[in-house]
Amino acid sequence: xxxxxxxxxxxxxxxxxxxxxxxxxxxxxxxxxxxxxxxxxxxxxxxxxxxxxxxxxxxxxxxxxxxxxxxxxxxxxxxxxxxxxxxxxxxxxxxxxxxxxxxxxxxxxxxxxxxxxxxxxxxxxxxxxxxxxxxxxxxxxxxxxxxxxxxxxxxxxxxxxxxxxxxxxxxxxxxxxxxxxxxxxxxxxxxxxxxxxxxxxxxxxxxxxxxxxxxxxxxxxxxxxxxxxxxxxxxxxxxxxxxxxxxxxxxxxxxxxxxxxxxxxxxxxxxxxxxxxxxxxxxxxxxxxxxxxxxxxxxxxxxxxxxxxxxxxxxxxxxxxxxxxxxxxxxxxxxxxxxxxxxxxxxxxxxxxxxxxxxxxxxxxxxxxxxxxxxxxxxxxxxxxxxxxxxxxxxxxxxxxxxxxxxxxxxxxxxxxxxxxxxxxxxxxx
Amino acid sequence: xxxxxxxxxxxxxxxxxxxxxxxxxxxxxxxxxxxxxxxxxxxxxxxxxxxxxxxxxxxxxxxxxxxxxxxxxxxxxxxxxxxxxxxxxxxxxxxxxxxxxxxxxxxxxxxxxxxxxxxxxxxxxxxxxxxxxxxxxxxxxxxxxxxxxxxxxxxxxxxxxxxxxxxxxxxxxxxxxxxxxxxxxxxxxxxxxxxxxxxxxxxxxxxxxxxxxxxxxxxxxxxxxxxxxxxxxxxxxxxxxxxxxxxxxxxxxxxxxxxxxxxxxxxxxxxxxxxxxxxxxxxxxxxxxxxxxxxxxxxxxxxxxxxxxxxxxxxxxxxxxxxxxxxxxxxxxxxxxxxxxxxxxxxxxxxxxxxxxxxxxxxxxxxxxxxxxxxxxxxxxxxxxxxxxxxxxxxxxxxxxxxxxxxxxxxxxxxxxxxxxxxxxxxxxx
Numbered sequence: 001x002x003x004x005x006x007x008x009x010x011x012x013x014x015x016x017x018x019x020x021x022x023x024x025x026x027x028x029x030x031x032x033x034x035x036x037x038x039x040x041x042x043x044x045x046x047x048x049x050x051x052x053x054x055x056x057x058x059x060x061x062x063x064x065x066x067x068x069x070x071x072x073x074x075x076x077x078x079x080x081x082x083x084x085x086x087x088x089x090x091x092x093x094x095x096x097x098x099x100x101x102x103x104x105x106x107x108x109x110x111x112x113x114x115x116x117x118x119x120x121x122x123x124x125x126x127x128x129x130x131x132x133x134x135x136x137x138x139x140x141x142x143x144x145x146x147x148x149x150x151x152x153x154x155x156x157x158x159x160x161x162x163x164x165x166x167x168x169x170x171x172x173x174x175x176x177x178x179x180x181x182x183x184x185x186x187x188x189x190x191x192x193x194x195x196x197x198x199x200x201x202x203x204x205x206x207x208x209x210x211x212x213x214x215x216x217x218x219x220x221x222x223x224x225x226x227x228x229x230x231x232x233x234x235x236x237x238x239x240x241x242x243x244x245x246x247x248x249x250x251x252x253x254x255x256x257x258x259x260x261x262x263x264x265x266x267x268x269x270x271x272x273x274x275x276x277x278x279x280x281x282x283x284x285x286x287x288x289x290x291x292x293x294x295x296x297x298x299x300x301x302x303x304x305x306x307x308x309x310x311x312x313x314x315x316x317x318x319x320x321x322x323x324x325x326x327x328x329x330x331x332x333x334x335x336x337x338x339x340x341x342x343x344x345x346x347x348x349x350x351x352x353x354x355x356x357x358x359x360x361x362x363x364x365x366x367x368x369x370x371x372x373x374x375x376x377x378x379x380x381x382x383x384x385x386x387x388x389x390x391x392x393x394x395x396x397x398x399x400x401x402x403x404x405x406x407x408x409x410x411x412x413x414x415x416x417x418x419x420x421x422x423x424x425x426x427x428x429x430x
Numbered sequence: 431x432x433x434x435x436x437x438x439x440x441x442x443x444x445x446x447x448x449x450x451x452x453x454x455x456x457x458x459x460x461x462x463x464x465x466x467x468x469x470x471x472x473x474x475x476x477x478x479x480x481x482x483x484x485x486x487x488x489x490x491x492x493x494x495x496x497x498x499x500x501x502x503x504x505x506x507x508x509x510x511x512x513x514x515x516x517x518x519x520x521x522x523x524x525x526x527x528x529x530x531x532x533x534x535x536x537x538x539x540x541x542x543x544x545x546x547x548x549x550x551x552x553x554x555x556x557x558x559x560x561x562x563x564x565x566x567x568x569x570x571x572x573x574x575x576x577x578x579x580x581x582x583x584x585x586x587x588x589x590x591x592x593x594x595x596x597x598x599x600x601x602x603x604x605x606x607x608x609x610x611x612x613x614x615x616x617x618x619x620x621x622x623x624x625x626x627x628x629x630x631x632x633x634x635x636x637x638x639x640x641x642x643x644x645x646x647x648x649x650x651x652x653x654x655x656x657x658x659x660x661x662x663x664x665x666x667x668x669x670x671x672x673x674x675x676x677x678x679x680x681x682x683x684x685x686x687x688x689x690x691x692x693x694x695x696x697x698x699x700x701x702x703x704x705x706x707x708x709x710x711x712x713x714x715x716x717x718x719x720x721x722x723x724x725x726x727x728x729x730x731x732x733x734x735x736x737x738x739x740x741x742x743x744x745x746x747x748x749x750x751x752x753x754x755x756x757x758x759x760x761x762x763x764x765x766x767x768x769x770x771x772x773x774x775x776x777x778x779x780x781x782x783x784x785x786x787x788x789x790x791x792x793x794x795x796x797x798x799x800x801x802x803x804x805x806x807x808x809x810x811x812x813x814x815x816x817x818x819x820x821x822x823x824x825x826x827x828x829x830x831x832x833x834x835x836x837x838x839x840x841x842x843x844x845x846x847x848x849x850x851x852x853x854x855x856x857x858x859x860x
Contacts, residue, residue, distance in 0.1 A: 037502070045500040049487040056486075057479040070475040070692040072467070100530050105718040115546050116556065116580065126546065126556040142719075149716040150546065262500040265724035286579040288535040289572075292722065294695035 003339040004420055009428045016421045019414060023371065026411055031372035033408040038190070038350035039399040040259055043319050047312065048261040054301040061297060069293040075285060081267065081296035087306035088224060089255050090237045091271040097280060100291045103256035103268035107217060108146050110252060110270075113283050114180070114213070115150055120249070120279045122213035125150075125180065134172060134182035136164040138353060138381030138392045140190040143183040143219070147383075154383035155179070159192060163200035170207060177210035181217050187235045188222035191353040191381050191394035193346020195233035205241035207250065218253040222349040224313050225259060227321045231347050239271055248273040257299060259350065260309065260316075267296055323397040326405050327352050334413035340420035343395075352395040353381075360419040361390045367415035373408045433769040434850055439858045446851045449844060453801060456841055461802035463838040468620070468780035469829040470689055473749050477742065478691040484731040491727060499723035505715060511697060511726035517736035518654060519685050520667045521701040527710060530721045533686035533698035537647060538576050540682060540700075543713050544610070544643070545580055550679070550709045552643035555580075555610065564602060564612035566594040568783060568811030568822045570620040573613040573649070577813075584813035585609070589622060593630035600637060607640035611647050617665045618652035621783040621811050621824035623776020625663035635671035637680065648683040652779040654743050655689060657751045661777050669701055678703040687729060689780065690739065690746075697726055753827040756835050757782050764843035770850035773825075782825040783811075790849040791820045797845035803838045 004012065055061065061069040063078045076082065077098025086093035099106050118124040125131045133147045137156040147154050155172065158165045163186070173179050184204075186196045196204075204216060218238050226232045242250045251273075257266035270280065303309045324346070331343050331354070341356045356364055361378035368375050376394040379385040395412070397405055434442065485491065491499040493508045506512065507528025516523035529536045548554040555561045563577045567586040577584050585602065588595045593616070603609050614634075616626045626634075634646060648668050656662045672680045681703075687696035700710065733739045754776070761773050761784070771786045786794055791808035798805050806824040809815040825842070827835055 039502055042498070045498065048500075049489075052485045052489060053487045055482045057483045059479075059482060068472065068475065070478075070695065072469055072693040101722045102718045102720075108717040112542055112546060116542060124556075126554075145716050149713075262724060263502040264720050265500065265722045283579075286575050287538040288532045290532075290694050292531045292695045292725070294692060295722070295725070 001337050003337055004417075004424055005339045009425060012421045012425055016418065016425070019418050019421070023367070023414055023418060026371045026414065029372075031407060031411070033372060033400055033404050034374045035396050035400060035405070035408050035412075036374045036376045037399065038259070038396045040263065040316075041319065041399050041401070044316055044398070045262060047315050047319075048302070051261055051298055051302040055294070055298050061294060063293075063297065067293070069297045072289045074290050074293055075281060075288070077269075077291060078293050078296050078300075080300045084300050084303060084306065084309070085255065085267070085269040086271075088309060089220065089253065089269065089271050091239055091253070095239065095271050095273065095277065097270045097277065097284075098291060098296055099268040099270065101264055101266055101268065101295075103219070103221065103254040103258070104142055106268050106270055107143070107219065107254055109287070110217070111146055111150055111152075117283060119213035119215065120275065125152075128178065130178045132176065132179045134164075134169060134179060135383045136182070136184065137383070138191050138387075138394070139183060140185055140219070141376070141380040143217075144383045147183070152180075156383055157182075159189070159194075161194060163194075163196035166200055166203045170203065173207055173209040173211075173214060175210060179209070180211055180213060181215050183217050183219065185219050185221060186238070187220055187233060188225055188346055188349025190221070190349065191351040191392075192344045193349045193351055193353065194344060195235055198236050201236040201238055201241055202245075205238060205245040205247055205250065207247070214250075216251045218251050220253055220255045221259070223255055224310065225316070225350070226313065226348040227317050227324055228347055229314070233347050239273065243273070249275050252276065260312065261299065261302070265295070267292075267299055320398050322402055323400075323405050324352065326402055327395055327397045327409055330406065330409035330413055334410075335416060338417065338420070341416060350396060350398055352397065354393045354395055354416075356391045356393065356416060357420050357423050358389045358391050360416070360423050361387060361393050363419040363422070364393060364412075364415045367418060368412055371411050371415065373411045375412070431767050433767055434847075434854055435769045439855060442851045442855055446848065446855070449848050449851070453797070453844055453848060456801045456844065459802075461837060461841070463802060463830055463834050464804045465826050465830060465835070465838050465842075466804045466806045467829065468689070468826045470693065470746075471749065471829050471831070474746055474828070475692060477745050477749075478732070481691055481728055481732040485724070485728050491724060493723075493727065497723070499727045502719045504720050504723055505711060505718070507699075507721060508723050508726050508730075510730045514730050514733060514736065514739070515685065515697070515699040516701075518739060519650065519683065519699065519701050521669055521683070525669065525701050525703065525707065527700045527707065527714075528721060528726055529698040529700065531694055531696055531698065531725075533649070533651065533684040533688070534572055536698050536700055537573070537649065537684055539717070540647075541576055541580055541582075547713060549643040549645065550705065555582075558608065560608045562606065562609045564594075564599060564609060565813045566612070566614065567813070568621050568817075568824070569613060570615055570649070571806070571810040573647075574813045577613070582610075586813055587612075589619070589624075591624060593624075593626035596630055596633045600633065603637055603639040603641075603644060605640060609639070610641055610643060611645050613647050613649065615649050615651060616668070617650055617663060618655055618776055618779025620651070620779065621781040621822075622774045623779045623781055623783065624774060625665055628666050631666040631668055631671055632675075635668060635675040635677055635680065637677070644680075646681045648681050650683055650685045651689070653685055654740065655746070655780070656743065656778040657747050657754055658777055659744070659747075663777050669703065673703070679705050682706065690743065691729065691732070695725070697722075697729055750828050752832055753830075753835050754782065756832055757825055757827045757839055760836065760839035760843055764840075765846060768847065768850070771846060780826060780828055782827065784823045784825055784846075786821045786823065786846060787850050787853050788819045788821050790846070790853050791817060791823050793849040793852070794823060794842070794845045797848060798842055801841050801845065803841045805842070
């Protein structure tokens, strides 16, 4: 098929007529499908139902160190959970705090604490005239929501295929001491599904920020969320690299089991340097007596060790890999030759990123919605919801069934084609 | 026996000699006992082990409204948990948010949010020159720790047998708009174990604070924690009373199942007015996608309804009532006629409050510690850890076994007697 870019206006108009007829047919089908959020499917959740069996009324809920998990205490989490998540995060258990059910909540609290009390004795951010964060774009909307909520000025930094534009990151953080942090999803990034290169991680570890209290918010949400056995991204462990670089306190690293066991009923973790850890705990002790240790124990007894967790992730991959293939195959089949957009080909994580012709994303999402397919709102991947090119769309393949996903993608590519032709015709008219 | 107050110095000295010999014997026994925190005992925790059986791998973890508890969502908590805790708290389920594992954490977050963003559009507290809280004393050390952490100036308000001195509360809050809140444990208070009278609650509901953003922090931690079937305190429901008084937004009411099921693995709740609820949720949505719904469901399926919970609390009472009796009987047996202190006689909750002669509390706690008995530090029941009379001691009977508790109380009253005689002798010398 001819690329849309090569077609005459007349050809485009006749193609549009066909597509709009198809679109009207789709609308008549009264479809309701949701590809908007990175949620596991029922089948994935079923994989963890065994976790409901590992503790029963005859279980001894005592930890290895003698702690009764049923009672108060253990601010850092139980030893065996720190061990398990340490293995998962490739960090020393000593450098880990196990939290409650949400790493997003830990990130929020971390910013909130910096806001009210400052980091390691530095001025509380609420007392500063301005606080800024670097936001690699496209990125994760809930990160941006937290920084926006605190009135932190967000500075977009373009993502490249190897991670954020490090020339720009280096020059910005070294010049401006009001820049206090950067949001990173370093592995199978949200929404691109790409992983930071070794060189990118090394440059992160060697940043020389003007602000003492600058921290990298390293949200390693998809550290073991591979799609394939044979093709996997590998990420240099950032804490060790920071230590090597003489910058041990530069990073807060977050992770959780939200997309391993149950979102909302998993356990979250922070890994950081001993200095940062001491700082965290001195605040945290005022906030809580401790997190849910029974659930920590439940996770440990279910997985036993990191091998159990890795085997479990393979089962997740078996369920979601075919869904990623539906997305990628449909994009290729319907748009491959049309020159109306590009997309990523991730080896893990929860998302595929689609970039339309400039100025088409909102129109595509709106068209899809009117045909019954809900997609993450256009602009959501940018700070303040404002994508300057109006081109970026996040596709979340995991939640719908394979069949529903195929229907949704058929409609999605139809909407891309319609919006693209309209855009090209408008340009030709102009 | 003669009261110490009536003894001559010579009599006191000879009594002291006997007591100190006894104390040295006790020290030789190398006892290690802990009466410091309000923690349930193993036997109490065993009561909830059945909760580990209600969900297994064959369970349907779908809520009544169709929500899959295993996945993301439901910021306010699942409907059936709101119903159950609504019944427990005597509030409409609509007025309830179910949180994570700790009501203390909810209180911290509430203050933190007022600090960073303000309450209902009012100036964030971090922007004000001074913020003050009223602290009924003696009170709960972890409440005071939160306000101290935020640099909120704490103003002690004396507790009476019917609750805080309401004349003082009314006059302070109506005059000073920098007073933004008051900590209350209205039922079976920490540490007195007393409950606010109807008149006190009615006066709270009719407060006319100078500050729009003044809130009563109503920590109803022991709402159903009775010791007796036949003698129970009854507390007027504060939200309803506030509504009646035309002050619907005056109160944040907190509770949890921490001392019903497992501390650290329970569920916490907030009850408040629709306006406050809207305000809370508008912030909370930035902090988390939702709390642990599986644990909410576990609690609901275990208790089924409020009758199940009440029956469960009777079993707790059967375990802890004999311990309260050990404390009260030993105080009466050893100190009843000596005029060296007074104590409360609670009908519920987790504590007995002891008041020594002025200036003796630190000495008593230190003596007990040297004899192997850990008691809550003297002063802990006061803001900044400073008890101006140095007389107040919180006794927590629940955690040790009855036998250990008897040993600990024997030592405690011995220490009270020693410290009291020393004090009386020092006064006689002066």
